[in-house]
Amino acid sequence: MAKVLVIGEQLNGALSAATPKVVACAQALNPESIDVALFGAGDLAGAAEAAAKFAGVGKVLTVSNPANEHPLAAVLAPQIEALISEGGYTHVLASSSTTGKDVLPRVAAKLGVTQVTDIMAVHGANSFTRPTYAGNALVTVEVPEGQIVLGTVRGASWQAAEEGGSGAVESRELGVELPSHTRFVSQETSKSDRPDLQTAPKVVSGGRGVGSEENFKVIFSLADKLGAAVGASRAAVDAGYVPNEMQVGQTGKIIAPELYVAVGISGAIQHLAGIKDAGTIVAINKDEEAPIFEIADVGLVGDLFEVLPALEKELS
Amino acid sequence: MKVLVGVKRVVDYNVRVQVKPDGSGVATEGVKMSVNPFDEIAIEEALRMKSAGKADEVIAVSIGPQAAQEQLRTALAMGADRAILVETDQTLEPLTVARVFKALVDQEQPGLVILGKQAIDDDAGQTPQMLAALWDRPQATFASKVEIEGESAKVTREVDLGLETIEIDLPAVISADLRLNEPRYVKLPDIMKAKKKPIGTHTLEELGVEIAPALKPVKTEAPQARQGGHKVESVSELVAELKNKGLI
Structure with a gap:
């Protein structure tokens, strides 16, 4: 049976709107368990509680570390690898957000597998539909039997996961060495009170x-x-x-x-x-x-x- | 500093691809092929670094059939110094492609590898990150601005929230996004000159690259087409219809 790790995302301690859709994709695998990992520098309790409420979520693993203040792929990847190896997961899913797209292939290469990009539909534990040619050709692919599945989830294909769970929140210290070759400098975000483009009706x-x-x-x-x-x-x-x-x-x-x-x-x-x-x-x-x-x-x-x-x- | 750039041969972005009726893939016979648009941006960026004195040599790399020489010729005509074709008739997945780049990185020792952020055929978006992982070096994906400053680079990235700037130590991998630059048009004399530039060829065996376990394509289908609706004649008709549908 599948054991799924969802790479959750949070911003200023609030769960990102992309994550419930990744959990929905995880639920479609009909798995034995779903764990959600959250990385950040500050208090992750709010985001963790929100993630723990989704049906089927067993554990929310929070990794709070000053190095995780900004999601840098080179810094996140070894931490995700550590969680995968200690948790024995069969599936690791992230959002097709710029963070997910940045980090997950880095993890996949270390594990020696190709990632399934932009999962639109799940047909079983190792069969998925994904878009190619700007969505003009949809390909159903099978991941080789027995191989860990890493995939990014195309948000527009999924509704937010149903709630009704009560997962446990666990804080994790990962004793992994993090690289210093990649450093955050600055961020430019236009402030807006308008609804978020990705989730607005x-x-x-x-x-x-x-x-x-x-x-x-x-x-x-x-x-x-x-x-x-x-x-x-x-x-x-x-x-x-x-x-x-x-x-x-x-x-x-x-x-x-x-x-x-x-x-x-x-x-x-x-x-x-x-x-x-x-x-x-x-x-x-x-x-x-x-x-x-x-x-x-x-x-x-x-x-x-x-x-x-x-x-x-x-x-x- | 040497800069390696990736050049993938893909169906031209203006072509409306057709899925084969038997579901075995997309019809590519007789279809116009071009350099992946994101790779063209990668080549342009490397050439600008060379003009600015930040790079000494720009090497264009393609991994694919013999016909990919056409795309390498385009890169050479744009101004790349030389090209390498790793010839294979197999469709390779990102991990194997990343392994090929890693083998070439070991040979050429570049200070920077610039690749397109995704290829517009498989839309996988994995190779740059995978190469950075195999090489254990920094990655700066979705780049819209690159400034080389000695042994490091400042890269502005297009992310969901806006723009993010990071600093990476070199050597590193950068993936090019749309607004990094506007690639130059190739002029006829450059095409003639490019014919004299060398294209080295390799095979996967020569490079000692093992093909990674592949995802098995089971079937390819066209998406359900959106049925076009109708036109209305006036703003009030539009509003009435949207009200009718409960949308406003």
């Missing part, structure tokens, strides 16, 4: 058609009216209208909101890869031939600078 995104950083205020304004998060196409980010963390698509964030409003976005396949799992897609574009209309549930051809103010007015 509604998202309004702007593309190249918005035209400038200044013009993007019409996108923010509509988003605020709807209580939505704000996203962007690669073109808008490349042009410097908005920062990189707002990019939606194959190489940006992959999201599954109930409502996605694409404004001035033509709909390149790389962008569509990021919104395939959205509930309803609305497209607003002045080019009636734009490919986004081929997949949008509701399309409106028009100039966004006329449509958006009118839309806001109707919503008032």
Whole structure:
């Protein structure tokens, strides 16, 4: 039977929204046990309690160490390896967040196995479906029998895990040597009171058609009216209208909101890869031939600078 | 300092791939092949380091069929000094690819290896991190800015929260993200000149690389296509429809 270790994530002591989805993937393995590991520098009790509530979680292992203040792959990897070897896990799952994508292959290489990237579905203990070619070809792969499974979990394919468990929280000291060759310098995060792009039920995104950083205020304004998060196409980010963390698509964030409003976005396949799992897609574009209309549930051809103010007015 | 860059031959990013009806994979016969776009960014970054006097030699490496020489020629035309093709007709997974790079790192002793953050065919995103692990050296993934400062490098990374800057000791592995730079266009005279540049070839056996246990592809299928909906004529129709669906 499977023994799963979930690499949880926390920010300032709160459990990250990505982790419950990784636990959901772990639950789908129908395992004997699920443990969740949390790394950080400060008090991890809040995040640990939240993680212990998910159904099937046996233990939450907290590793608090000043070296873990920022998630550096080279520092986390030997600690994850130590937990794997002491816990005898058959499966190790992390989120397809930038942290998970950074650290898990480093661990996999040390264990001599290839990782299963972006797990969309589980068909048994060693069979998984994952996307390739920007989600245009879904491949079901089998991990060789008897080999440890390391995988990242594609958040947009999973609902947050059900609660109803009462796992134990254990603090761990890992006596492993950590490298000093990789050092955190600084972080730049744009402060926003808007909902988080990755978990918001509604998202309004702007593309190249918005035209400038200044013009993007019409996108923010509509988003605020709807209580939505704000996203962007690669073109808008490349042009410097908005920062990189707002990019939606194959190489940006992959999201599954109930409502996605694409404004001035033509709909390149790389962008569509990021919104395939959205509930309803609305497209607003002045080019009636734009490919986004081929997949949008509701399309409106028009100039966004006329449509958006009118839309806001109707919503008032 | 030598810089090694990875060049993967992949289906061109403009091609809409077709899944084979028998579920055995994706149709690649007669399809346009190109350098993986993230690898082009990696090559460009290495070339800029050379122009800035931070690197002496840029070596382009591809692991794949003989036809991958075309992509290496592109790298050479962009300005790489020489190329290495590790020839194999097998589809290799990231761990084996990382082992090949490690063998070449042992031979060439580069100060830096720059690879694309993912290949746009398998979208695995593992090779740079795996190479760093096998080499026991730092990794700076998803790089959007790199500054070489003597024996270390300051790298700005695109992460979910925004931008993170880390400092890594060299040698190290960097994986290139989209906004690291804008790769140059190759000009005709450069293509002619590139024909004279050397491409060395190796096999996995020569490098002593053992193929890692592979994930077994069982079936490949096209995703369920989203059914396009319809267009509305006015903002009020749009609002009415969204209200109807309970979305606003």
